[in-house]
Amino acid sequence: NRIAVLHGVNLDQLGRRPAAIYGGITYDQLEQHIEKWAKELGLQIRFMQTNSESEFINNLHNLDGLADGILINPGAWTHYAWSIRDALEIAALPAVEVHLSDPETREEWRHVSVVRELCFATVKGQGPDGYRDALALMKEHLAG
Numbered sequence: 001n002r003i004a005v006l007h008g009v010n011l012d013q014l015g016r017r018p019a020a021i022y023g024g025i026t027y028d029q030l031e032q033h034i035e036k037w038a039k040e041l042g043l044q045i046r047f048m049q050t051n052s053e054s055e056f057i058n059n060l061h062n063l064d065g066l067a068d069g070i071l072i073n074p075g076a077w078t079h080y081a082w083s084i085r086d087a088l089e090i091a092a093l094p095a096v097e098v099h100l101s102d103p104e105t106r107e108e109w110r111h112v113s114v115v116r117e118l119c120f121a122t123v124k125g126q127g128p129d130g131y132r133d134a135l136a137l138m139k140e141h142l143a144g
């Protein structure tokens with residue numbers, strides 16, 4: 001199965017963000033972990049990261065025929081970008097929402113997720129390891 005892993009705004013700067021919240025690893029290191037776990041699970045991975053909301057939306061529009069499932073971490077867009085929610089609906093693929101931190105234990109404005117209702121699972125607050133769980137959930141979902 002082919003999984004698209006979509007990261008949104010500011011996640012390219014992971015190594016410069018508060019280590020107490022995000023674990024201090026860089027975006028490249030995160031990709032390497034995900035790549036390794038995907039291999040172990042026999043999944044094919046395609047990474048996309050952008051700080052441009054329009055590009056993120058275009059990426060979702062263009063997944064048709066390229067991916068069987070989506071892991072999505074939109075960063076701060078999670079909490080207010082309804083355009084991304086609508087684009088995810090258009091993509092019409094099984095999706096898992098992933099966050100390194102647990103937004104629901106943080107500031108009030110992070111408690112809303114515009115994509116949650118379109119995702120069959122949410123994995124949060126587990127740092128990079130959450131992506132391994134998300135991949136395993138996706139594999140199980142696509143097999144069933």
Ligand code: DQA
Nearest residue numbers: 010075076099100101103110
């Ligand atoms: C995040 C949580 C968001 O609230 C935040 O804006 C991010 C990262 C996470 O992975 O924990 O940029 O999505």
